[in-house]
Amino acid sequence: MDASPHSSNCSQKEVKGKTRANYETQWGRYDERIAAERRLNNSPVADPLLRTIMPLTGKTMIDLGVGTGGFAFRAMELSPPERMIGVDFSSRALHVSKAVADAQPFTDMDFEGVLGDLERLPLADRCADVILSQASFNLLPDKSAGMKEMARIAKPGAKMVLSDAFRARRKCEGEPWEACVAGAVTVAEFSTLALSAGIIISHQIDFTPRVTQLVKSKKWDWPEFIEHRLDYRGFVMFKA
Numbered sequence: 134m135d136a137s138p139h140s141s142n143c144s145q146k147e148v149k150g151k152t153r154a155n156y157e158t159q160w161g162r163y164d165e166r167i168a169a170e171r172r173l174n175n176s177p178v179a180d181p182l183l184r185t186i187m188p189l190t191g192k193t194m195i196d197l198g199v200g201t202g203g204f205a206f207r208a209m210e211l212s213p214p215e216r217m218i219g220v221d222f223s224s225r226a227l228h229v230s231k232a233v234a235d236a237q238p239f240t241d242m243d244f245e246g247v248l249g250d251l252e253r254l255p256l257a258d259r260c261a262d263v264i265l266s267q268a269s270f271n272l273l274p275d276k277s278a279g280m281k282e283m284a285r286i287a288k289p290g291a292k293m294v295l296s297d298a299f300r301a302r303r304k305c306e307g308e309p310w311e312a313c314v315a316g317a318v319t320v321a322e323f324s325t326l327a328l329s330a331g332i333i334i335s336h337q338i339d340f341t342p343r344v345t346q347l348v349k350s351k352k353w354d355w356p357e358f359i360e361h362r363l364d365y366r367g368f369v370m371f372k373a
């Protein structure tokens with residue numbers, strides 16, 4: 134399968150359609166219990182990033198590609214913000230997120246799920262104090278659009294924490310897009326995209342050994358990460 138958006142027979146729209154269908158199926162197997170397990174398993178990656186932006190009291194926080202809330206609800210556990218908005222184009226993801234939000238201990242917190250595309254966010258300019266995104270950015274066929282949208286919804290000075298897979302090696306033919314592989318860029322490419330959108334990277338963490346360990350111990354179901362020898366990095370950034 135060649136799911137590259139640049140291939141002549143697979144448009145960006147088709148790539149997104151496949152990605153969405155894949156996640157509708159994946160999140161279809163999830164409920165609050167499995168989402169909580171995933172959140173706990175991913176916490177060795179999420180927690181160090183979240184600690185750089187705490188306390189979140191009084192803040193409006195937006196999770197881009199919220200899925201079942203692995204990052205968003207972990208933030209709510211560690212330091213509850215005033216408002217949490219989770220954006221995803223999978224309606225099944227938002228269904229499970231809503232169930233998690235309605236469950237203890239989140240009942241008193243304001244969580245809003247928004248169905249939308251990260252390349253064209255249905256959100257107002259400068260509405261976010263803090264932005265989160267975990268393992269979602271590399272699924273965007275148009276990363277420049279995604280980065281610009283992130284900058285548009287951020288208030289000046291807003292902090293952003295993003296983590297994702299990156300490639301240190303040359304891209305190969307036939308890599309799967311939906312498994313967060315074919316869309317992975319290099320750190321240099323990512324830094325250029327951020328800077329062009331007016332986003333400054335203040336800190337970078339290499340989570341590769343930690344993610345490798347999580348995958349090997351079956352706490353992160355992502356065999357492609359090891360198979361395609363990806364890196365996993367976290368970035369702390371702010372809107373200039």
Ligand SMILES: C[S@@+](CC[C@H](N)C(=O)[O-])C[C@H]1O[C@@H](n2cnc3c(N)ncnc32)[C@H](O)[C@@H]1O
Pocket residue numbers: 149152153156197198199200201202203204220221222223226249250251252266267268269272273313
């Ligand atoms: C690997 S999951 C990560 C979910 C969550 N951030 C976590 O860490 O558990 C990627 C998520 O991004 C969403 N996604 C991918 N491309 C998207 C797009 N163009 N617009 C909105 N959501 C997208 C998928 O539906 C999926 O829920």
